[in-house]
Amino acid sequence: MKACVLGAGSWGTALASVLVSNQWDVTIWARRLEVAEDINLRGRNERYLPGARLPAGLRAVTDPEDALRHAELVVLAVPSGAVADMLPFLRGLGEDVLLVHAVKGFVRPDNLRVSAWLERHIPGIERRLAVISGPSHAEEVVRQLPTTVVVASASRRVAESAQDALMTERFRVYTQADVVGVELGGALKNIIALGAGLAEGLGLGDNTRAALMTRGLAEITRLGVALGASPLTFSGLAGIGDLIVTCTSEHSRNHRAGRLLAKGLSLSEVLASIGMVVEGVHATFAAEQLAKDCGVEMPITHAIARVLMGEISPSEAIELLMTRDKNHEMEVVGAQPLTAEFRLP
Structure with missing residues (x-):
């Protein structure tokens, strides 16, 4: 074979x-x-x-x-x-x-x-x-x-x-x-890993990282459902599984990139230092546009995009997220079926 x-x-x-x-x-x-x-x-x-x-x-x-x-x-x-x-x-x-x-x-x-x-x-x-x-x-x-x-x-x-x-x-x-959900989970988790790296580089603790991962999963699910994915997929390996490993591991390029950004390096300096593709950078800008097109709120993605563009500092991004308007935790993510069925034999 x-x-x-x-x-x-x-x-x-x-x-x-x-x-x-x-x-x-x-x-x-x-x-x-x-x-x-x-x-x-x-x-x-x-x-x-x-x-x-x-x-x-x-x-x-x-x-x-x-x-x-x-x-x-x-x-x-x-x-x-x-x-x-x-x-x-x-x-x-x-x-x-x-x-x-x-x-x-x-x-x-x-x-x-x-x-x-x-x-x-x-x-x-x-x-x-x-x-x-x-x-x-x-x-x-x-x-x-x-x-x-x-x-x-x-x-x-x-x-x-x-x-x-x-x-x-x-x-x-x-x-x-669920091809849509599996693909989106693999791509969007890199954005949240950038955020987790930013938080670690700033010296913030486990509470912050847990908050970023949990709320990051919420916005990944919102966009995923808007694009036709099953919400259940994001509770599986391609969703929370990949999110955990990418936000916590020393092997993660996206997490490393976030840490370097928090230390004051420019985006070009970070990418040169890592020497390999950091998919979360491109994914951030893609998700930002997709969210606008779908009318989906993705505050973490938006804040990270502004950091990548040099509009705000990593610490300002954290402050921006922490001072958002009050909200309810549990959200309705759409009426998609809980599971996806194979369409082809």
Whole structure:
């Protein structure tokens, strides 16, 4: 069984390692020659997963067409800003090839979920498309620490095929039909992780972080329901599960970015320091626009957007949130069904 992983960043490399351990013949596409050579010659990816040993048999190439040749399963694991660059190669996939995307972000400037963007540009792709998300730091997945994720698709057959391909004794995969909710949970939690990092960088305590996570989940759910997601999805792995791990872990780039912003670094200095894509930055501006379009209130997202734009300081953002008008905690988030049903066989 041949699989291709497009993207040799930390997440793509970790998923490639899972597939190799599940007896797939895996080729990973790397944009950087030095990353491909590191994987092929040393069994490492020091740029994105320093110190991790990769399984024998993982092959890396720098030509996407070479990587995709004869693949029965394709995993799309590039940053959201690179999804459009992959379109010419994805359009050429055979109709029996399963595509699983692992991108936790939006395609800008349209602010579309990745699956929605793919469906717009590749007619019929939803019949063989799945999305994978959940609390799954690549640094722990590649070490085979127990991890649980969720795979969502409009098709039960596709969701279960992706589940079979990826599930191991150390990487447990659940299935879901709510593609919208699973994608939005994975993208929007990065915004709240920026806020949690800001709070930690300011020296604020556990109370503040818990408040940001809880109220952050509320606004994620509000926007999700407005865009067609089931509210129940946000209480699962792709919602609160991913939110917890991203807001609390040392592995989280978004959390680290928030800490650096709180120390007084500019956004450009923060991104240069981290050296990898911080999806929460793009997601903040995408969510800000989506919230306006839907008439949804997202005060945490709005405050973080103003910090990123340099309009207010991190401490002013906290003050802004704490001095908002009085409100009731429990909110009506819409009349969406509690569960989503598979629409395709």
